[in-house]
Amino acid sequence: MDGLKRQAAAQALEQVQDGMKLGLGTGSTAKHFVELLGQRVAGGLRVVGVPTSEATRAQAEACKIPLTTLDEVDRLDLTVDGADELDSALNLIKGGGGALLREKIVAAASDRMIVIADDTKWVDVLGRFPLPVEVIPFGLAATQRAMAAAFAQSGVSGQMGLRKGKDGHVFVTDGGHWIVDAHLGRIADAPRLAGLLSLIPGVVEHGLFIGLASTAVLAGAQGIRVVERR
Numbered sequence: 001m002d003g004l005k006r007q008a009a010a011q012a013l014e015q016v017q018d019g020m021k022l023g024l025g026t027g028s029t030a031k032h033f034v035e036l037l038g039q040r041v042a043g044g045l046r047v048v049g050v051p052t053s054e055a056t057r058a059q060a061e062a063c064k065i066p067l068t069t070l071d072e073v074d075r076l077d078l079t080v081d082g083a084d085e086l087d088s089a090l091n092l093i094k095g096g097g098g099a100l101l102r103e104k105i106v107a108a109a110s111d112r113m114i115v116i117a118d119d120t121k122w123v124d125v126l127g128r129f130p131l132p133v134e135v136i137p138f139g140l141a142a143t144q145r146a147m148a149a150a151f152a153q154s155g156v157s158g159q160m161g162l163r164k165g166k167d168g169h170v171f172v173t174d175g176g177h178w179i180v181d182a183h184l185g186r187i188a189d190a191p192r193l194a195g196l197l198s199l200i201p202g203v204v205e206h207g208l209f210i211g212l213a214s215t216a217v218l219a220g221a222q223g224i225r226v227v228e229r230r
C-alpha cells in the first residue's frame with residue numbers, strides 16, 4: 001500500500017513547476033509527496049510551501065523546503081494532499097489524521113488541488129469512513145445534538161464518538177479543538193450535509209471537501225488512474 005501511495009505522490013509531483021506556491025498536505029500519502037518534493041528542491045527546484053499541519057511543517061523543514069504562510073502570499077498555485085475517501089464527483093472525506101481545518105483553508109486558497117491516494121480510497125458513496133467534525137470543546141453536547149439534527153435533515157444517522165489519541169486522552173487538533181467522528185455509513189447527499197454542518201456554531205469545520213479537488217491521482221495494482229473533476 002505504501003508503494004502505491006508513493007506512486008501517486010510521484011505522479012502528482014510532475015505537475016509541480018519552478019516558482020510555484022504549494023499547499024503541502026498531511027498524512028501518510030502526502031508525506032511521500034513532501035519527501036519527493038524535498039529531493040527536487042535539493043536538486044534546484046524553487047518552490048515555497050504552506051504546510052497543512054505542524055507534522056507536515058516539521059517534515060518540510062527537515063527536507064529544507066522553503067515555507068511561507070497564507071498571510072504572506074495571496075493565492076497558492078497547487079495543493080497536493082491525501083484523502084480518506086473520494087467519490088466520482090471528487091468530493092472527499094478528510095481529517096482521519098485530524099488536519100482537516102488547515103487542509104481546507106489551504107485547499108480553498110489554491111487554484112488547484114490534486115488528491116493523491118491508493119485506489120482503496122475510491123468509493124461509490126462517501127461515508128464508510130467515519131466523518132471527522134472539528135468542534136469547540138465548549139458546549140460539546142449541544143453541538144452534538146445540533147449535528148444529530150443535521151444528520152436527520154440530510155437523511156443519515158449513526159453513532160458519534162469523541163476522538164481519543166493513542167494515549168487515551170482526548171485528541172486535540174493543531175488549532176486546539178476536538179474531533180467528533182460520525183459513523184454514518186452512507187452519505188447520499190454530501191453537499192447538503194456539508195452545508196448543514198457548516199451552519200452549526202460549535203462546529204469549526206467538517207471533513208467533507210465539496211468541489212475543492214480538481215484532480216485525483218489513484219494508484220492501484222493495475223497502474224495509475226488520473227480523474228479530473230467534471
Ligand SMILES: O=C[C@H](O)[C@H](O)[C@H](O)COP(=O)(O)O
Binds near residue numbers: 099
Ligand atoms: O487529517 C488528515 C488528512 O485529511 C489526510 O490527508 C487523510 O487522513 C489521508 O491520510 P492518509 O494518506 O494517511 O490515508
